[in-house]
Amino acid sequence: MFKLTPYLKKYKKECIIGPVFKFMEAILELLLPTIMAMIINNGVARRDTGYVLRLGGLMVVLALFGYGCSVVCQYSAARASQGFGTDLRNAFFDRVLSFSYLQLDRFGASTLTNRITNDINQLQQLVAMMIRLLIRWPFICIGSIVMSFMMDAQVALIMLVFTPVLAVIIYLVSKTAAPLYRSYQKKLDGLVSTLREHLSGIRVIRAFSKEKQETGRFSRANDSLTDDGLAIGRISSLYNPLTSLVVNAMIVVILWVGDIHIRAGRLGEGQIIAFIQYANQILTSLLFMSNLVILITKSMASAERINEVMDTVPDMLSPSAPASQSMFAPAIEFRDVSFGYSKTGELALENINITINKGETVGIIGGTGSGKSTFVNLIARFYDATSGSVLVNGVPVSQYPITQLRKQIAVVPQRALLFTGTVAENIRWGNTDASIADVKKAASIAQADEFIEHLPGQYGFNVERGGANLSGGQRQRLAIARAVAAGPEILILDDASSALDFLTDANLRRAVRENSRGKTVLFVSQRVGTVKNADRIIVFEDGRIAGTGTHAELFGSCGTYREICLSQLSDEEARR
Numbered sequence: 095m096f097k098l099t100p101y102l103k104k105y106k107k108e109c110i111i112g113p114v115f116k117f118m119e120a121i122l123e124l125l126l127p128t129i130m131a132m133i134i135n136n137g138v139a140r141r142d143t144g145y146v147l148r149l150g151g152l153m154v155v156l157a158l159f160g161y162g163c164s165v166v167c168q169y170s171a172a173r174a175s176q177g178f179g180t181d182l183r184n185a186f187f188d189r190v191l192s193f194s195y196l197q198l199d200r201f202g203a204s205t206l207t208n209r210i211t212n213d214i215n216q217l218q219q220l221v222a223m224m225i226r227l228l229i230r231w232p233f234i235c236i237g238s239i240v241m242s243f244m245m246d247a248q249v250a251l252i253m254l255v256f257t258p259v260l261a262v263i264i265y266l267v268s269k270t271a272a273p274l275y276r277s278y279q280k281k282l283d284g285l286v287s288t289l290r291e292h293l294s295g296i297r298v299i300r301a302f303s304k305e306k307q308e309t310g311r312f313s314r315a316n317d318s319l320t321d322d323g324l325a326i327g328r329i330s331s332l333y334n335p336l337t338s339l340v341v342n343a344m345i346v347v348i349l350w351v352g353d354i355h356i357r358a359g360r361l362g363e364g365q366i367i368a369f370i371q372y373a374n375q376i377l378t379s380l381l382f383m384s385n386l387v388i389l390i391t392k393s394m395a396s397a398e399r400i401n402e403v404m405d406t407v408p409d410m411l412s413p414s415a416p417a418s419q420s421m422f423a424p425a426i427e428f429r430d431v432s433f434g435y436s437k438t439g440e441l442a443l444e445n446i447n448i449t450i451n452k453g454e455t456v457g458i459i460g461g462t463g464s465g466k467s468t469f470v471n472l473i474a475r476f477y478d479a480t481s482g483s484v485l486v487n488g489v490p491v492s493q494y495p496i497t498q499l500r501k502q503i504a505v506v507p508q509r510a511l512l513f514t515g516t517v518a519e520n521i522r523w524g525n526t527d528a529s530i531a532d533v534k535k536a537a538s539i540a541q542a543d544e545f546i547e548h549l550p551g552q553y554g555f556n557v558e559r560g561g562a563n564l565s566g567g568q569r570q571r572l573a574i575a576r577a578v579a580a581g582p583e584i585l586i587l588d589d590a591s592s593a594l595d596f597l598t599d600a601n602l603r604r605a606v607r608e609n610s611r612g613k614t615v616l617f618v619s620q621r622v623g624t625v626k627n628a629d630r631i632i633v634f635e636d637g638r639i640a641g642t643g644t645h646a647e648l649f650g651s652c653g654t655y656r657e658i659c660l661s662q663l664s665d666e667e668a669r670r
């Protein structure tokens with residue numbers, strides 16, 4: 095948890111001022127019962143109204159002053175904790191952005207979302223509470239005992255005996271609760287991830303009438319969370335009555351011993367009332383301290399979860415010096431590349447050797463799961479090859495600063511993702527300098543200009559989150575326009591036109607080819623029609639290259655390719 099204290103550095107002032115003012119308030123609070131005892135013993139007993147009014151006035155002044163102190167402290171605590179939370183959230187977000195795909199896959203989006211919201215909130219609350227409570231309540235607890243000793247050692251001894259009993263109860267409770275909090279957070283992650291899956295898949299769930307099963311799955315995750323919450327509740331519910339019992343026992347003993355002292359004339363009634371007030375203050379302080387202990391325990395679980403992310407070193411290092419590329423090297427080269435998504439699992443790509451020259455238009459085809467997307471992801475270095483090397487312009491991709499590499503390569507992923515904003519903003523996303531003419535040009539290459547003209551507001555049309563207010567094909571075309579507008583040297587369309595009709599798909603391919611002279615273009619598809627006219631076709635099968643060549647060459651020599659062709663085209667079309 096202490097690892098996170100650097101985020102408090104900027105708020106050092108608040109972290110000092112807050113507790114100091116709270117401390118002053120606590121001193122005043124400790125004085126009140128003693129003044130009360132003096133009023134009762136000296137004022138009320140002797141019917142001295144002047145004395146009562148004078149000391150009563152003093153109490154009011156002290157209380158007002160204490161209130162002022164409390165306000166200052168509260169304000170400092172709010173400033174420090176809010177600032178701390180904001181800074182930590184920013185740092186957390188930056189760290190997550192630096193993760194490789196593999197690391198993001200490993201954490202998963204729901205736990206990261208939970209950590210940046212729930213867990214950081216928890217820590218933020220802790221900072222506020224520490225400033226407000228950490229010094230105040232131990233001081234009041236010890237101070238109450240000391241003040242009691244100053245009044246009468248024998249009665250005070252009673253408090254000294256009972257206080258450790260209370261402390262032990264508090265310790266035991268927090269110790270049993272700690273693992274439960276950890277498990278609770280983990281289950282919350284599970285619940286959120288189930289919920290995410292449900293919300294994004296709600297159409298499919300309805301289409302297959304699976305509501306019942308899915309509701310069951312959600313309830314199970316929910317119930318399991320509730321169980322942990324209840325267990326925590328049960329422990330806490332034991333605990334309040336238990337502490338009250340001990341404190342009330344203490345008060346009974348104080349009254350009993352006090353009575354003996356009063357009869358003997360050694361103590362006044364005022365002191366007994368003061369003792370009881372101090373006893374209550376001890377209870378309150380222990381209660382607050384125990385809440386603080388619970389909060390600390392909870393926060394420790396949260397801090398662990400935050401640190402786990404903050405301590406994860408991005409495994410994809412990006413050198414800062416720009417790579418010096420060779421003009422004459424091939425655009426893309428795979429040298430004996432193998433790749434598996436997990437260290438132990440199956441390989442998604444195996445011993446890939448291929449060279450793609452500058453200016454070439456290459457079609458990539460293969461059955462689903464054959465490794466096409468994986469191949470493409472390695473070029474843009476979304477993942478690092480497990481063995482072998484991937485070169486772009488003669489330089490291994492790992493030697494490029496990531497930004498330099500990604501500037502040269504634009505990938506349109508299989509699932510087009512758009513952002514909230516206007517159509518123009520979405521197209522400009524990869525190249526903020528693009529003029530409106532550039533945007534329109536990119537849209538026309540992507541065959542998107544026509545439908546955009548028909549949208550209300552045209553290029554100013556507001557795209558909703560994820561492109562929810564556009565059709566699948568419209569989304570794909572906008573994503574292609576975005577990649578084209580970025581003006582990359584290597585343009586990769588990963589099954590990016592799958593939702594387009596054949597004619598639009600053909601127009602798109604023609605426009606892309608005409609407008610990317612000297613550039614390298616990769617069309618990934620399961621459709622023969624999409625790759626047929628490429629300069630060269632690469633056929634993938636089970637993570638290996640089954641053949642490369644033109645359509646005619648492959649149709650003659652590659653069994654896999656011929657099979658794909660004949661399954662989609664008529665015999666005559668395939669031979670053309």
Ligand SMILES: Nc1ncnc2c1ncn2[C@@H]1O[C@H](COP(=O)(O)OP(=O)(O)OP(=O)(O)O)[C@@H](O)[C@H]1O
Nearest residue numbers: 199435442460461462463464465466467468469620
């Ligand atoms: N993020 C991932 N984590 C783990 N395994 C993955 C991941 N992505 C793909 N795979 C696995 O890698 C293999 C190759 O997948 P890939 O996405 O490259 O296929 P593809 O040829 O693009 O298929 P499609 O035509 O359906 O898009 C598959 O067996 C798949 O299960």
Ligand SMILES: [Mg+2]
Nearest residue numbers: 466467508589
């Ligand atoms: Mg794919």
